[in-house]
Amino acid sequence: MRVHICAVGRLRAGPERDLIDDYSTRFDRTGRALGLGPLSVHEVEDKKGGGMSAEAQLLERILPKNCVICCMDERGTVMTSPDFARRIGDWRDDGCSDLAFVIGGADGIDPSLRARADFKLSFGKMVWPHMLARVMLSEQMYRAASILSGSPYHRA
Known part of the structure:
Protein backbone atom coordinates (compact mmCIF):
# COMPACT_ATOMS: atom_id res chain seq x y z
CA MET A 1 0.00 0.00 0.00
CA ARG A 2 1.53 3.26 -1.13
CA VAL A 3 1.27 6.12 1.35
CA HIS A 4 1.07 9.77 0.32
CA ILE A 5 1.29 12.90 2.41
CA CYS A 6 -0.51 15.58 0.39
CA ALA A 7 0.10 18.99 1.91
CA VAL A 8 -0.45 22.65 1.24
CA GLY A 9 2.79 24.64 1.33
CA ARG A 10 6.38 24.01 0.38
CA LEU A 11 8.81 22.75 2.95
CA ARG A 12 12.26 24.23 2.61
CA ALA A 13 15.49 22.45 3.40
CA GLY A 14 16.13 22.31 7.10
CA PRO A 15 15.57 20.22 10.21
CA GLU A 16 11.92 19.43 9.46
CA ARG A 17 12.77 18.21 5.95
CA ASP A 18 15.63 16.14 7.37
CA LEU A 19 13.31 14.49 9.90
CA ILE A 20 10.67 13.71 7.26
CA ASP A 21 13.31 12.19 5.00
CA ASP A 22 14.69 10.11 7.88
CA TYR A 23 11.29 8.78 9.01
CA SER A 24 10.21 8.14 5.41
CA THR A 25 13.34 6.08 4.80
CA ARG A 26 12.75 4.15 8.02
CA PHE A 27 9.08 3.58 7.09
CA ASP A 28 10.00 2.36 3.61
CA ARG A 29 12.61 -0.02 5.01
CA THR A 30 10.35 -1.41 7.76
CA GLY A 31 7.13 -1.39 5.77
CA ARG A 32 8.41 -3.11 2.63
CA ALA A 33 8.07 -6.62 4.11
CA LEU A 34 4.60 -5.70 5.40
CA GLY A 35 3.22 -4.51 2.07
CA LEU A 36 3.53 -0.86 3.12
CA GLY A 37 5.24 1.89 1.19
CA PRO A 38 6.77 3.77 -0.26
CA LEU A 39 5.90 6.97 1.60
CA SER A 40 5.96 10.05 -0.58
CA VAL A 41 5.27 13.72 0.07
CA HIS A 42 3.34 15.82 -2.46
CA GLU A 43 3.14 19.58 -2.02
CA VAL A 44 0.81 22.15 -3.55
CA GLU A 45 0.93 25.90 -3.30
CA ASP A 46 -1.91 28.34 -4.02
CA LYS A 47 0.08 31.17 -5.56
CA LYS A 48 -3.07 33.06 -6.58
CA GLY A 49 -4.40 33.39 -3.03
CA GLY A 50 -7.69 31.60 -3.67
CA GLY A 51 -8.04 30.31 -0.12
CA MET A 52 -9.23 26.92 1.05
CA SER A 53 -11.32 26.16 -2.04
CA ALA A 54 -8.37 26.78 -4.37
CA GLU A 55 -6.14 24.69 -2.12
CA ALA A 56 -8.73 21.89 -2.20
CA GLN A 57 -8.74 21.92 -6.00
CA LEU A 58 -4.94 21.67 -6.06
CA LEU A 59 -5.01 18.85 -3.51
CA GLU A 60 -7.69 16.98 -5.48
CA ARG A 61 -5.39 16.95 -8.51
CA ILE A 62 -2.60 15.17 -6.65
CA LEU A 63 -4.74 12.58 -4.85
CA PRO A 64 -4.25 9.12 -6.38
CA LYS A 65 -7.35 7.66 -8.03
CA ASN A 66 -9.45 5.47 -5.73
CA CYS A 67 -7.27 6.23 -2.72
CA VAL A 68 -8.40 6.17 0.87
CA ILE A 69 -8.42 9.80 2.00
CA CYS A 70 -7.47 10.63 5.57
CA CYS A 71 -7.72 14.32 6.44
CA MET A 72 -5.63 15.69 9.26
CA ASP A 73 -8.14 17.74 11.25
CA GLU A 74 -8.26 18.85 14.88
CA ARG A 75 -11.93 17.71 14.93
CA GLY A 76 -10.93 14.20 13.84
CA THR A 77 -10.39 11.04 15.82
CA VAL A 78 -7.62 11.03 18.41
CA MET A 79 -5.93 7.62 18.47
CA THR A 80 -3.17 5.82 20.29
CA SER A 81 -0.22 4.72 18.19
CA PRO A 82 -1.23 1.02 18.39
CA ASP A 83 -4.78 1.90 17.28
CA PHE A 84 -3.35 3.93 14.39
CA ALA A 85 -1.13 0.98 13.41
CA ARG A 86 -4.16 -1.33 13.43
CA ARG A 87 -6.08 1.14 11.23
CA ILE A 88 -3.18 1.23 8.74
CA GLY A 89 -3.05 -2.58 8.76
CA ASP A 90 -6.82 -2.81 8.24
CA TRP A 91 -6.69 -0.50 5.22
CA ARG A 92 -3.86 -2.57 3.78
CA ASP A 93 -5.67 -5.83 4.47
CA ASP A 94 -8.88 -4.48 2.90
CA GLY A 95 -6.98 -4.07 -0.37
CA CYS A 96 -6.27 -0.35 -0.27
CA SER A 97 -3.53 0.35 -2.80
CA ASP A 98 -3.10 4.06 -2.02
CA LEU A 99 -3.59 5.91 1.27
CA ALA A 100 -3.46 9.70 1.15
CA ARG A 114 -13.06 17.17 4.30
CA ALA A 115 -16.54 15.72 3.59
CA ARG A 116 -15.02 13.36 1.00
CA ALA A 117 -12.54 11.96 3.51
CA ASP A 118 -12.83 8.32 4.49
CA PHE A 119 -11.32 9.16 7.87
CA LYS A 120 -10.34 12.25 9.84
CA LEU A 121 -7.34 12.01 12.16
CA SER A 122 -6.34 14.44 14.89
CA PHE A 123 -3.09 14.88 16.76
CA GLY A 124 -5.13 16.48 19.55
CA LYS A 125 -7.07 19.66 20.14
CA MET A 126 -4.06 21.86 19.41
CA VAL A 127 -3.42 23.09 15.89
CA TRP A 128 0.06 22.32 14.51
CA PRO A 129 1.98 24.10 11.75
CA HIS A 130 1.91 22.07 8.53
CA MET A 131 5.66 21.45 8.69
CA LEU A 132 5.44 19.93 12.16
CA ALA A 133 2.29 17.98 11.28
CA ARG A 134 4.22 16.39 8.41
CA VAL A 135 7.08 15.43 10.72
CA MET A 136 4.70 13.98 13.31
CA LEU A 137 2.74 12.08 10.66
CA SER A 138 5.87 10.62 9.06
CA GLU A 139 7.11 9.53 12.51
CA GLN A 140 3.74 7.93 13.29
CA MET A 141 3.83 6.09 9.97
CA TYR A 142 7.23 4.67 10.88
CA ARG A 143 5.95 3.85 14.37
CA GLY A 150 6.78 -6.40 16.12
CA SER A 151 9.80 -4.13 16.40
CA PRO A 152 10.71 -2.77 19.86
CA TYR A 153 10.68 0.89 18.62
CA HIS A 154 7.29 1.49 20.24
CA ARG A 155 7.40 0.79 23.95
CA ALA A 156 3.88 0.20 25.21
Missing part, protein backbone atom coordinates in the same frame (compact mmCIF):
# COMPACT_ATOMS: atom_id res chain seq x y z
CA PHE A 101 -3.11 11.90 4.22
CA VAL A 102 -4.23 15.46 3.52
CA ILE A 103 -2.74 18.39 5.45
CA GLY A 104 -4.40 21.72 4.77
CA GLY A 105 -3.07 25.23 4.75
CA ALA A 106 -3.28 27.93 7.42
CA ASP A 107 -7.10 27.95 7.34
CA GLY A 108 -7.46 24.17 7.32
CA ILE A 109 -9.05 21.86 4.75
CA ASP A 110 -11.97 23.02 2.64
CA PRO A 111 -15.25 21.50 3.92
CA SER A 112 -15.96 19.89 0.52
CA LEU A 113 -12.69 17.94 0.61
CA ALA A 144 2.89 2.09 12.86
CA ALA A 145 5.10 -0.03 10.60
CA SER A 146 7.32 -0.84 13.59
CA ILE A 147 4.31 -1.89 15.67
CA LEU A 148 2.95 -4.04 12.84
CA SER A 149 6.36 -5.69 12.40
Whole structure:
Protein backbone atom coordinates (compact mmCIF):
# COMPACT_ATOMS: atom_id res chain seq x y z
CA MET A 1 0.00 0.00 0.00
CA ARG A 2 1.53 3.26 -1.13
CA VAL A 3 1.27 6.12 1.35
CA HIS A 4 1.07 9.77 0.32
CA ILE A 5 1.29 12.90 2.41
CA CYS A 6 -0.51 15.58 0.39
CA ALA A 7 0.10 18.99 1.91
CA VAL A 8 -0.45 22.65 1.24
CA GLY A 9 2.79 24.64 1.33
CA ARG A 10 6.38 24.01 0.38
CA LEU A 11 8.81 22.75 2.95
CA ARG A 12 12.26 24.23 2.61
CA ALA A 13 15.49 22.45 3.40
CA GLY A 14 16.13 22.31 7.10
CA PRO A 15 15.57 20.22 10.21
CA GLU A 16 11.92 19.43 9.46
CA ARG A 17 12.77 18.21 5.95
CA ASP A 18 15.63 16.14 7.37
CA LEU A 19 13.31 14.49 9.90
CA ILE A 20 10.67 13.71 7.26
CA ASP A 21 13.31 12.19 5.00
CA ASP A 22 14.69 10.11 7.88
CA TYR A 23 11.29 8.78 9.01
CA SER A 24 10.21 8.14 5.41
CA THR A 25 13.34 6.08 4.80
CA ARG A 26 12.75 4.15 8.02
CA PHE A 27 9.08 3.58 7.09
CA ASP A 28 10.00 2.36 3.61
CA ARG A 29 12.61 -0.02 5.01
CA THR A 30 10.35 -1.41 7.76
CA GLY A 31 7.13 -1.39 5.77
CA ARG A 32 8.41 -3.11 2.63
CA ALA A 33 8.07 -6.62 4.11
CA LEU A 34 4.60 -5.70 5.40
CA GLY A 35 3.22 -4.51 2.07
CA LEU A 36 3.53 -0.86 3.12
CA GLY A 37 5.24 1.89 1.19
CA PRO A 38 6.77 3.77 -0.26
CA LEU A 39 5.90 6.97 1.60
CA SER A 40 5.96 10.05 -0.58
CA VAL A 41 5.27 13.72 0.07
CA HIS A 42 3.34 15.82 -2.46
CA GLU A 43 3.14 19.58 -2.02
CA VAL A 44 0.81 22.15 -3.55
CA GLU A 45 0.93 25.90 -3.30
CA ASP A 46 -1.91 28.34 -4.02
CA LYS A 47 0.08 31.17 -5.56
CA LYS A 48 -3.07 33.06 -6.58
CA GLY A 49 -4.40 33.39 -3.03
CA GLY A 50 -7.69 31.60 -3.67
CA GLY A 51 -8.04 30.31 -0.12
CA MET A 52 -9.23 26.92 1.05
CA SER A 53 -11.32 26.16 -2.04
CA ALA A 54 -8.37 26.78 -4.37
CA GLU A 55 -6.14 24.69 -2.12
CA ALA A 56 -8.73 21.89 -2.20
CA GLN A 57 -8.74 21.92 -6.00
CA LEU A 58 -4.94 21.67 -6.06
CA LEU A 59 -5.01 18.85 -3.51
CA GLU A 60 -7.69 16.98 -5.48
CA ARG A 61 -5.39 16.95 -8.51
CA ILE A 62 -2.60 15.17 -6.65
CA LEU A 63 -4.74 12.58 -4.85
CA PRO A 64 -4.25 9.12 -6.38
CA LYS A 65 -7.35 7.66 -8.03
CA ASN A 66 -9.45 5.47 -5.73
CA CYS A 67 -7.27 6.23 -2.72
CA VAL A 68 -8.40 6.17 0.87
CA ILE A 69 -8.42 9.80 2.00
CA CYS A 70 -7.47 10.63 5.57
CA CYS A 71 -7.72 14.32 6.44
CA MET A 72 -5.63 15.69 9.26
CA ASP A 73 -8.14 17.74 11.25
CA GLU A 74 -8.26 18.85 14.88
CA ARG A 75 -11.93 17.71 14.93
CA GLY A 76 -10.93 14.20 13.84
CA THR A 77 -10.39 11.04 15.82
CA VAL A 78 -7.62 11.03 18.41
CA MET A 79 -5.93 7.62 18.47
CA THR A 80 -3.17 5.82 20.29
CA SER A 81 -0.22 4.72 18.19
CA PRO A 82 -1.23 1.02 18.39
CA ASP A 83 -4.78 1.90 17.28
CA PHE A 84 -3.35 3.93 14.39
CA ALA A 85 -1.13 0.98 13.41
CA ARG A 86 -4.16 -1.33 13.43
CA ARG A 87 -6.08 1.14 11.23
CA ILE A 88 -3.18 1.23 8.74
CA GLY A 89 -3.05 -2.58 8.76
CA ASP A 90 -6.82 -2.81 8.24
CA TRP A 91 -6.69 -0.50 5.22
CA ARG A 92 -3.86 -2.57 3.78
CA ASP A 93 -5.67 -5.83 4.47
CA ASP A 94 -8.88 -4.48 2.90
CA GLY A 95 -6.98 -4.07 -0.37
CA CYS A 96 -6.27 -0.35 -0.27
CA SER A 97 -3.53 0.35 -2.80
CA ASP A 98 -3.10 4.06 -2.02
CA LEU A 99 -3.59 5.91 1.27
CA ALA A 100 -3.46 9.70 1.15
CA PHE A 101 -3.11 11.90 4.22
CA VAL A 102 -4.23 15.46 3.52
CA ILE A 103 -2.74 18.39 5.45
CA GLY A 104 -4.40 21.72 4.77
CA GLY A 105 -3.07 25.23 4.75
CA ALA A 106 -3.28 27.93 7.42
CA ASP A 107 -7.10 27.95 7.34
CA GLY A 108 -7.46 24.17 7.32
CA ILE A 109 -9.05 21.86 4.75
CA ASP A 110 -11.97 23.02 2.64
CA PRO A 111 -15.25 21.50 3.92
CA SER A 112 -15.96 19.89 0.52
CA LEU A 113 -12.69 17.94 0.61
CA ARG A 114 -13.06 17.17 4.30
CA ALA A 115 -16.54 15.72 3.59
CA ARG A 116 -15.02 13.36 1.00
CA ALA A 117 -12.54 11.96 3.51
CA ASP A 118 -12.83 8.32 4.49
CA PHE A 119 -11.32 9.16 7.87
CA LYS A 120 -10.34 12.25 9.84
CA LEU A 121 -7.34 12.01 12.16
CA SER A 122 -6.34 14.44 14.89
CA PHE A 123 -3.09 14.88 16.76
CA GLY A 124 -5.13 16.48 19.55
CA LYS A 125 -7.07 19.66 20.14
CA MET A 126 -4.06 21.86 19.41
CA VAL A 127 -3.42 23.09 15.89
CA TRP A 128 0.06 22.32 14.51
CA PRO A 129 1.98 24.10 11.75
CA HIS A 130 1.91 22.07 8.53
CA MET A 131 5.66 21.45 8.69
CA LEU A 132 5.44 19.93 12.16
CA ALA A 133 2.29 17.98 11.28
CA ARG A 134 4.22 16.39 8.41
CA VAL A 135 7.08 15.43 10.72
CA MET A 136 4.70 13.98 13.31
CA LEU A 137 2.74 12.08 10.66
CA SER A 138 5.87 10.62 9.06
CA GLU A 139 7.11 9.53 12.51
CA GLN A 140 3.74 7.93 13.29
CA MET A 141 3.83 6.09 9.97
CA TYR A 142 7.23 4.67 10.88
CA ARG A 143 5.95 3.85 14.37
CA ALA A 144 2.89 2.09 12.86
CA ALA A 145 5.10 -0.03 10.60
CA SER A 146 7.32 -0.84 13.59
CA ILE A 147 4.31 -1.89 15.67
CA LEU A 148 2.95 -4.04 12.84
CA SER A 149 6.36 -5.69 12.40
CA GLY A 150 6.78 -6.40 16.12
CA SER A 151 9.80 -4.13 16.40
CA PRO A 152 10.71 -2.77 19.86
CA TYR A 153 10.68 0.89 18.62
CA HIS A 154 7.29 1.49 20.24
CA ARG A 155 7.40 0.79 23.95
CA ALA A 156 3.88 0.20 25.21
